[in-house]
Amino acid sequence: MLTIAPWKLLVVTITLPGLPASAQLPDGSTAPDFTLTDISGTTHHLYDHLNEGRTVLLEVFAAHCPTCWAYHQTHRLKTMHEQYGPGATDELTVLALEYDQWNGMNELMGIGDPWVTAGDWITGTPYPIFNVEDPDRGVFTDYAVTFYPVIYKICPDGLTERVLTSQTEMQLHQLVQDCQASTAIPDEADPGAIWFDPVGRRLVIERYRNVQGVEVLDLQGRTVQRIQQPVGRSTSVSPSPPGVYLFRLWTEDGAVVRRFATE
Numbered sequence: 100m101l102t103i104a105p106w107k108l109l110v111v112t113i114t115l116p117g118l119p120a121s122a123q124l125p126d127g128s129t130a131p132d133f134t135l136t137d138i139s140g141t142t143h144h145l146y147d148h149l150n151e152g153r154t155v156l157l158e159v160f161a162a163h164c165p166t167c168w169a170y171h172q173t174h175r176l177k178t179m180h181e182q183y184g185p186g187a188t189d190e191l192t193v194l195a196l197e198y199d200q201w202n203g204m205n206e207l208m209g210i211g212d213p214w215v216t217a218g219d220w221i222t223g224t225p226y227p228i229f230n231v232e233d234p235d236r237g238v239f240t241d242y243a244v245t246f247y248p249v250i251y252k253i254c255p256d257g258l259t260e261r262v263l264t265s266q267t268e269m270q271l272h273q274l275v276q277d278c279q280a281s282t283a284i285p286d287e288a289d290p291g292a293i294w295f296d297p298v299g300r301r302l303v304i305e306r307y308r309n310v311q312g313v314e315v316l317d318l319q320g321r322t323v324q325r326i327q328q329p330v331g332r333s334t335s336v337s338p339s340p341p342g343v344y345l346f347r348l349w350t351e352d353g354a355v356v357r358r359f360a361t362e
Contacts, residue, residue: 124243126260129320130155130253131241132345132358135196137227138207143194145253146345146358154191154278155253156262156271159244160220161199162206167248168217170264176250178268180226183275191275193226198239198247200232241319254278256354257320257347290348295359301333302346302359309350316345336361 134144148155158176160167176193183190197207197220205211207230209219220228231238242251250262252274262274291305304310307329315324315338323338338344341362348355 123245123249123261124251124259128259129257129316129345129347130251130259131238131320132318132343133235133238133241135194135229135231135235135238137229138204138221139227141227143227143229145194146257146356148192148194149253149255149257149356150358152255152279153189154255154275155251156191156193156275157242157251157253158193158195158248159198159239159242159250160195160248162197162202162216162220163199163214164247165217170248171218171220175266175268175271177223177225179271179275182268183272184226190279195220195224195226195228196238197228197230198244200236203230252278255356257345257356258354290350290355293346293348293355293357295336295346295361296333297360297362299333300336300361302336303333304329304348305332307332307334310348311351312349314347314349316347318343318345320345 130145130149132145134142136142145155156176156179160171176195179191180193181187184192202215206216207220207228208222209216248264250264252260252262254260255278260274262271266274290307290310292303293305294303295301296303302313311328313326313329313334313336314322315326315336316322317338323344324336326334326336336346338361343358343360346357346359348357
């Protein structure tokens with residue numbers, strides 16, 4: 100029997116039928132927001148993780164995909180979670196989204212024929228796994244998923260970057276540290292208290308002089324309004340229709356992202 104050393108393992112992406120492998124969410128895009136419930140019943144809101152200062156490593160895989168399984172067996176995301184996730188340094192969160200709508204808990208547990216499941220994805224996996232079904236599958240459209248496995252790094256400021264499956268744990272941690280460096284805001288530059296006044300439809304910024312501009316985005320990361328440097332404590336905003344929006348505030352030292360519901 101031929102034995103292949105783990106370091107020689109080649110992980111190849113699987114292109115979804117009828118879709119180009121080159122399509123993906125461009126690096127530097129604002130991460131589309133989502134709320135999903137993992138297989139343990141815990142609900143996760145993407146921007147809750149980001150607002151707490153954690154980088155998110157978002158993996159999309161399919162339970163039957165042999166190349167996804169090959170990457171899973173490298174244990175890179177497991178190592179990242181255990182060394183730098185909640186309960187450790189709390190620098191990041193790993194979220195793993197299962198793509199194939201025909202796969203269920205049996206396939207995630209490795210129960211079934213080889214062409215429907217590549218192995219037991221659950222045992223030994225310390226980070227949340229999501230069996231994404233309707234009506235939540237729009238998250239894959241929002242993230243332009245055309246192949247798997249695919250991994251995105253999402254910095255606390257909401258900016259995304261695709262992560263290569265060939266990158267080592269050391270390289271992955273460097274990517275996380277790059278996020279922290281780019282979003283670190285000194286206390287004197289922190290905009291301070293920020294809230295949305297639904298009655299006056301105003302964004303209230305306590306320390307507005309530290310803010311160079313405001314960008315309002317919808318949950319798909321599309322810009323719906325740009326505001327130049329605020330000239331007072333409150334700034335009128337008019338996103339339409341009413342709903343949940345992301346407010347990104349730019350300072351000379353970085354960006355701060357907040358999520359508010361407008362009425």
